[in-house]
Amino acid sequence: EHACSYCGIHNPQCVVKCLPCNKWFCNSRGNTSASHIVNHLVKAKHKEVVLHRDSALGETIPECYNCGSKNVFMLGFIPAKSDTVVVLLCRQPCAALTSSRDINWDTSQWSAIIDDRSFLSWLVKVPSEAEQLRARQISMSQIAKLEEMWRENPMAKLEDAEAQTGEEEMQPILLRYEDAYQYQNIFGPLVKIEADYDKRMKEAQTESDIIVRWDMGLNQRRLAWFSMPKLESGELKLAVGDELRLKFTGMTSAGTGGMRGLQALNRLGAGHADSTWEGVGSVVKIPNNVSDEICLELRRSDNCPVDCTHGFTVDFVWKATSFDRMQAAMKTFAVDEKSVSGYIYHKLLGHELEPQVLRTQMPKRFSAPNLPELNHSQMAAVKAVLQKPLSLIQGPPGTGKTVTSASIVYHLAKMNSGQVLVCAPSNVAVDHLCEKIHHTGLKVVRLAAKSREALDSSVAFLSLHNQVANADTHPELQKLIQLRDSMGELSQSDERKYKVLVRACERDILNAADVICVTCVGAGDPRLAKFKFRTVLIDEATQSAEPECMIPLVMGCKQVVLVGDHQQLGPVIMNKKAAKAGLSQSLFERLVVLGNRPIRLQVQYRMHPCLSEFPSNMFYEGTLQNGVTAPERLRKNVDFPWPVPETPMFFHQNLGTEEISSSSTSFLNRTEASNVERMVTRFFKSGVLPSQIGVITPYEGQRSYIATYMQLHGSLKKELYKEVEVASVDAFQGREKDYIILSCVRSNEHQGIGFLNDPRRLNVALTRAKYGAVILGNPKVLSKHPLWLYLLTHFKEKGTFVEGPLSNLQPSMIQFSRPKKTLAA
Amino acid sequence: EDVVVIRERSTQHDEVNEEAQSDFDREFARMLADTTDTRRGERKAAPPIFDTAVPHIRRQAEGATAPGVAASGKAGPAAVEQERMQFSLLSKKGNKQQIREIAIPVDSAIAVNSRTHQLQNKAEQEQ
Numbered sequence: 047e048h049a050c051s052y053c054g055i056h057n058p059q060c061v062v063k064c065l066p067c068n069k070w071f072c073n074s075r076g077n078t079s080a081s082h083i084v085n086h087l088v089k090a091k092h093k094e095v096v097l098h099r100d101s102a103l104g105e106t107i108p109e110c111y112n113c114g115s116k117n118v119f120m121l122g123f124i125p126a127k128s129d130t131v132v133v134l135l136c137r138q139p140c141a142a143l144t145s146s147r148d149i150n151w152d153t154s155q156w157s158a159i160i161d162d163r164s165f166l167s168w169l170v171k172v173p174s175e176a177e178q179l180r181a182r183q184i185s186m187s188q189i190a191k192l193e194e195m196w197r198e199n200p201m202a203k204l205e206d207a208e209a210q211t212g213e214e215e216m217q218p219i220l221l222r223y224e225d226a227y228q229y230q231n232i233f234g235p236l237v238k239i240e241a242d243y244d245k246r247m248k249e250a251q252t253e254s255d256i257i258v259r260w261d262m263g264l265n266q267r268r269l270a271w272f273s274m275p276k277l278e279s280g281e282l283k284l285a286v287g288d289e290l291r292l293k294f295t296g297m298t299s300a301g302t303g304g305m306r307g308l309q310a311l312n313r314l315g316a317g318h319a320d321s322t323w324e325g326v327g328s329v330v331k332i333p334n335n336v337s338d339e340i341c342l343e344l345r346r347s348d349n350c351p352v353d354c355t356h357g358f359t360v361d362f363v364w365k366a367t368s369f370d371r372m373q374a375a376m377k378t379f380a381v382d383e384k385s386v387s388g389y390i391y392h393k394l395l396g397h398e399l400e401p402q403v404l405r406t407q408m409p410k411r412f413s414a415p416n417l418p419e420l421n422h423s424q425m426a427a428v429k430a431v432l433q434k435p436l437s438l439i440q441g442p443p444g445t446g447k448t449v450t451s452a453s454i455v456y457h458l459a460k461m462n463s464g465q466v467l468v469c470a471p472s473n474v475a476v477d478h479l480c481e482k483i484h485h486t487g488l489k490v491v492r493l494a495a496k497s498r499e500a501l502d503s504s505v506a507f508l509s510l511h512n513q514v515a516n517a518d519t520h521p522e523l524q525k526l527i528q529l530r531d532s533m534g535e536l537s538q539s540d541e542r543k544y545k546v547l548v549r550a551c552e553r554d555i556l557n558a559a560d561v562i563c564v565t566c567v568g569a570g571d572p573r574l575a576k577f578k579f580r581t582v583l584i585d586e587a588t589q590s591a592e593p594e595c596m597i598p599l600v601m602g603c604k605q606v607v608l609v610g611d612h613q614q615l616g617p618v619i620m621n622k623k624a625a626k627a628g629l630s631q632s633l634f635e636r637l638v639v640l641g642n643r644p645i646r647l648q649v650q651y652r653m654h655p656c657l658s659e660f661p662s663n664m665f666y667e668g669t670l671q672n673g674v675t676a677p678e679r680l681r682k683n684v685d686f687p688w689p690v691p692e693t694p695m696f697f698h699q700n701l702g703t704e705e706i707s708s709s710s711t712s713f714l715n716r717t718e719a720s721n722v723e724r725m726v727t728r729f730f731k732s733g734v735l736p737s738q739i740g741v742i743t744p745y746e747g748q749r750s751y752i753a754t755y756m757q758l759h760g761s762l763k764k765e766l767y768k769e770v771e772v773a774s775v776d777a778f779q780g781r782e783k784d785y786i787i788l789s790c791v792r793s794n795e796h797q798g799i800g801f802l803n804d805p806r807r808l809n810v811a812l813t814r815a816k817y818g819a820v821i822l823g824n825p826k827v828l829s830k831h832p833l834w835l836y837l838l839t840h841f842k843e844k845g846t847f848v849e850g851p852l853s854n855l856q857p858s859m860i861q862f863s864r865p866k867k868t869l870a871a
Numbered sequence: 872e873d874v875v876v877i878r879e880r881s882t883q884h885d886e887v888n889e890e891a892q893s894d895f896d897r898e899f900a901r902m903l904a905d906t907t908d909t910r911r912g913e914r915k916a917a918p919p920i921f922d923t924a925v926p927h928i929r930r931q932a933e934g935a936t937a938p939g940v941a942a943s944g945k946a947g948p949a950a951v952e953q954e955r956m957q958f959s960l961l962s963k964k965g966n967k968q969q970i971r972e973i974a975i976p977v978d979s980a981i982a983v984n985s986r987t988h989q990l991q992n993k994a995e996q997e998q
């Protein structure tokens with residue numbers, strides 16, 4: 047019998063047998079994104095198949111002509127240059143592009159046998175509509191269940207899967223909580239499963255066959271440079287400051303390929319008797335436009351096998367710190383009555399309360415020294431929060447959120463005794479705000495994790511460890527520091543003395559500060575353990591999960607200001623169960639739902655009015671006012687072919703197909719990439735500087751392809767292209783560029799548009815540009831999504847929906863698709 | 872099939888499927904990138920460049936079957952619903968080369984490219 051194990055279709059021309067498990071599957075999609083055979087291969091992680099004897103090729107196992115690889119995900123046809131002969135080859139290495147002209151085969155024409163997630167229809171027929179209608183209907187989740195059961199019992203049937211319903215669900219978050227114990231009981235398990243997931247993900251990221259390039263840092267520390275191809279999958283986000291373990295075994299998985307490693311290993315000789323070495327270091331550089339390499343600064347510089355280049359393995363050193371601190375904060379919240387004021391306690395739990403006013407002297411003027419004058423809505427925001435124990439400020443893009451926050455912090459510090467604790471989820475945001483607050487003349491300390499101390503930042507001089515190093519209050523400490531610097535290390539007793547002095551000095555500096563700036567997680571730093579913070583401001587509060595926000599709050603908070611924008615990107619939760627249960631909702635959002643109205647900053651100073659119109663209407667009820675005029679945002683000397691000159695934006699129709707980038711698990715679209723290059727080149731020619739252009743693309747595969755493509759094909763100086771920032775939407779959040787090019791990439795009929803269907807991500811992408819924006823994408827695919835349909839219609843109405851070469855842009859005549867679902871408010 | 876949901880109340884069932892879908896997307900991508908095969912090239916000192924000679928194939932007049940392909944040339948009634956172009960597939964049986972005729976739809980990538988190529992060559996020769 048050769049009936050499809052999912053749906054029962056048994057037309058011999060439509061089925062394929064999976065080799066490892068001997069089951070048959072058909073080549074129809076049913077209502078899933080991939081054909082049944084592809085669904086099965088992916089779910090079961092099987093890769094080899096046998097075609098049916100009645101198929102076009104008869105009963106054969108597709109394999110690479112050159113190397114014999116039978117992995118169908120790697121196989122494709124290439125034609126001979128001169129004749130209608132084709133051959134099956136694997137994508138890597140056999141069909142890898144060669145530039146040689148005299149080869150008989152055209153590897154550039156390689157085309158996969160699995161295309162758009164099904165087998166080529168002429169290889170395995172797609173069952174007719176009628177056949178499909180008669181067949182058993184099986185959904186994506188039923189397939190997943192069935193496959194899971196097959197792992198234990200290969201004979202299991204779909205009926206069995208049906209019977210076995212509902213696995214343990216996580217208890218979802220609530221809007222209101224009876225008490226802090228209930229709060230902890232619900233959030234605790236969610237943080238736990240997120241931590242477990244994070245650990246599993248990161249520890250599974252071991253990569254072998256890493257090739258290392260050794261270097262020496264300015265601080266005399268060993269640096270190891272290497273690439274990690276798996277990083278491209280986007281499942282693991284590597285950040286500066288993360289720790290990696292680099293191991294040397296001299297072995298590569300191909301054995302002989304490691305010759306260079308092996309020879310070097312022998313040279314290591316004594317001291318490396320066990321023939322291996324490992325070292326931990328922190329990441330100081332992550333892949334960017336200039337290079338795809340990671341740079342790891344090793345903790346110990348001695349004994350590194352610097353002669354060896356091949357045969358290294360890298361894995362992630364997972365640290366529980368942030369999760370532990372969240373759990374600890376929730377525990378403190380539950381057990382320690384003094385962790386927050388009574389009012390804040392009830393507010394956080396969602397209890398009804400009479401409004402409270404704090405009795406403090408209001409300042410005479412609301413702008414802070416050395417910061418820009420506040421506008422009307424910013425001033426209103428500052429005024430509103432100073433006497434309220436809990437306030438929310440919503441800052442849409444370009445509305446001067448940071449200046450407003452810094453002004454608030456200035457007044458809070460002047461009005462109250464004790465230090466103000468200023469937090470944000472990310473280091474970048476903390477640094478940014480820290481710098482602004484410093485301008486007001488307040489005494490600011492930036493406390494960073496130890497692993498980040500060596501990293502350069504604009505506020506390095508404000509960091510606690512630098513202030514310690516430069517402190518003149520402890521002469522003995524200075525002497526020891528000098529001694530250590532000249533000798534390299536200290537004697538044991540001096541070392542002990544040094545540590546005590548550092549601690550004392552740190553305490554003095556922190557005590558003398560007006561403001562302490564730290565990430566939310568960093569607020570749990572042991573160096574702050576004894577401190578109480580009555581006043582807390584959390585910036586980008588909509589980007590952190592609720593338990594993360596609790597860390598700075600449970601340190602004695604009586605007054606809190608949360609600043610953010612719940613219409614922009616929210617917290618990143620990796621575990622889908624935890625996200626579904628509500629961990630991806632920020633505290634800010636829950637407080638909004640509870641009826642705490644955020645004060646909205648309403649004047650945006652970033653975008654040309656034509657660029658702010660759509661986001662304002664779609665995401666801010668049309669309330670966003672323009673603090674800049676169209677003439678102020680028009681560069682007369684920049685001669686760029688905007689279809690409507692006074693409306694510097696357009697949507698450029700790209701029908702190129704999407705593919706999976708060759709070395710990665712990410713998507714790429716070559717047509718769009720080459721069009722991005724053309725746009726960039728045109729911007730250069732009209733006098734725009736590289737640093738003024740940002741290219742946003744949701745996929746890592748596209749990011750690295752665009753960067754490389756511009757290097758290889760850009761018609762102007764290579765250096766120029768290197769300076770153009772190409773990054774993800776997430777990387778651009780909180781930032782701006784004069785000109786933005788957005789490459790949407792996804793361009794297939796069956797798989798949706800991935801990242802781009804999140805309205806908040808779209809909002810962020812659309813609101814980065816000051817002077818002009820270009821969107822490249824496939825309108826046919828995008829318009830299936832209600833939000834994009836609105837956007838495309840908007841561009842069309844403005845006469846800025848175009849196609850064709852830049853030198854001759856024409857209105858596109860393409861018909862939009864109709865979304866299947868409507869946009870609910 | 873359609874994965875978008877814009878803050879819309881969807882049924883439990885849809886949500887489960889949506890989750891299964893995004894799981895699948897990730898797993899699919901991982902299969903395509905599986906390094907056990909993709910990086911074989913890097914391990915070999917110099918990956919062999921594939922450059923087998925193209926066997927010379929004499930095709931007879933349209934309609935007639937090429938010699939030696941009678942068995943695989945099963946063009947059943949189902950196979951003719953689309954216009955097709957005849958190609959020869961070079962494969963191996965054990966260590967022996969084997970040639971089989973296959974009919975590829977004229978609008979598939981291979982067929983389109985091959986025709987473009989032929990036209991180009993012809994144009995070049997005529998110059």
Ligand SMILES: [Zn+2]
Nearest residue numbers: 064067090092
């Ligand atoms: Zn199988």
Ligand SMILES: [Zn+2]
Nearest residue numbers: 050053072082
């Ligand atoms: Zn089926």
Ligand SMILES: [Zn+2]
Nearest residue numbers: 110113136140
């Ligand atoms: Zn091969």
